Amino acid sequence: MKYISESARSISLIAGETWSEQQYLQSMLLGSSNTHADALARWAFGSVDAYVVAANAWLAKNGYAGTTVVDATGLAEGSQGTASELAALAARAFADPVLADIMSHDSVVVAGNRKVDNVAAYRADEGITGLSRSFTDSxxxxxxxxLTVGTGVDAVPLYGAYLREPDYETLDGDLSTLISTAAATLTKxxxxxxxxxxxxxxTPWGDEAHGVAVATKSQLIWLTAPVTKTVTVEPVTTGAKGTRVGQVTFKTPTGDVTVLLELDRRIADPGPVWRMTHPAPVIDAFIKSRTDQ
Structure with missing residues (x-):
């Protein structure tokens, strides 16, 4: 009743009803129910105060220095964050398949046969999936x-947050500008x-070979998006051309892309004469082989 009297969004909880955790999440996310936000915090952490402590510790640990919560609903003035950090948090939320599925619905039916509409939905026909749409005086x-740009295999997500918009006319203008220019910031x-x-x-006996990519991989990526590369390979002493030796993985904003590596030429055994005239590397290799077992 507290939130209803304050004209804040709330879906009623009636004594004796049975709710699933998913229905709580649906009511909180789709219906923006402050009642369910508080109830989930108490269920998961024992109290709203304990949730606040845990949430701020998580934010600090994960690098969100500009975001602070003082309640479970975000209504209190002390709960605040930067647009860039909230956009990053939106990306984390959509990366969770359970949360992403919830936000894909226009409405759901929860306990008590209540229909919960998706109040975060806005301009969905233009590729926008809302996570939170709210207003407070402060x-x-x-x-x-x-925002999903492109279609099919070329579809690329962009995560955003607009804060302190004065009205819907301003928000619509900002969204329209983003939608019209987003594709231009993508590059193959x-x-x-x-x-x-x-x-x-x-090799010590002078052979050289390379682990080369077995395929070409390209992706639509935002111009400013970071791409990191991790190479995982096996030690190779001898091997035929085409032997698989590992893989290279690119971490992109839309997911990991992995390509296998293979030898581009044969690494031959040096033969008995070389081994007899170069005992040191042979002994080192033997010792290493025993150590690796």
Whole structure:
């Protein structure tokens, strides 16, 4: 009744009803129910105060220095965050398949046969999936969302947060500008081409071969998006051309892309004469083989 009297969003909880955790999440996320936000905090952490402590510790640990919560609903003036950090949190939320599925619905039916409409939905026909759409006197109009640019295999998500928008006319103008310009900030980026040398193997007897990519992989990526590369390879002493030796993985905003690596030429055994005339590397290799077992 507290939130209803304050004209804040709330879906009623009636004594004796049975609610599932998913229905609580649906009511909180789709219906923006402050009652369910408090109830979930008490269920998961024992109290709202305990939730606040845990939430701020998580934010600090994960690098969200500009975001602070003092309640479970976000209504209190002390709960605040930056647009960039809230956009990053929106990306985390949509990466969770349970939360992403909830936000994909226009409405659901929860306990007591109540229909809960998706109040975060806004301009969905233009590729926008809302995560939170709210208004308070101190924060103004706020909208957290995912914008999907492109279709099919070329679809790329963009996560955003508008804060302190004065009205819907301003929000609509900002969204329209984003939608019309977003595609121009995408570029077809070749992550790796077939035959690219990723790792080099050099033997004590002078042979050299490379671990090369077995395929070409490209992806639509935002111009400012970071792409990191991780190479995982096996130690190779001898091997035929085409032997699989590992993989290279690119971490992109839309997911990991992995390409296998293979030898681009044969690494031959040096033969008995070389082994007899170069005992030191042979002994080192034997000792290492015993150590690795």
């Amino acid at each position: 924060a103004g109009l706020c909208f957290l969302f995912r 980026t070749v992550l790796v081409s077939q035959g690219d040398r990723v790792v080099t193997y050099t």
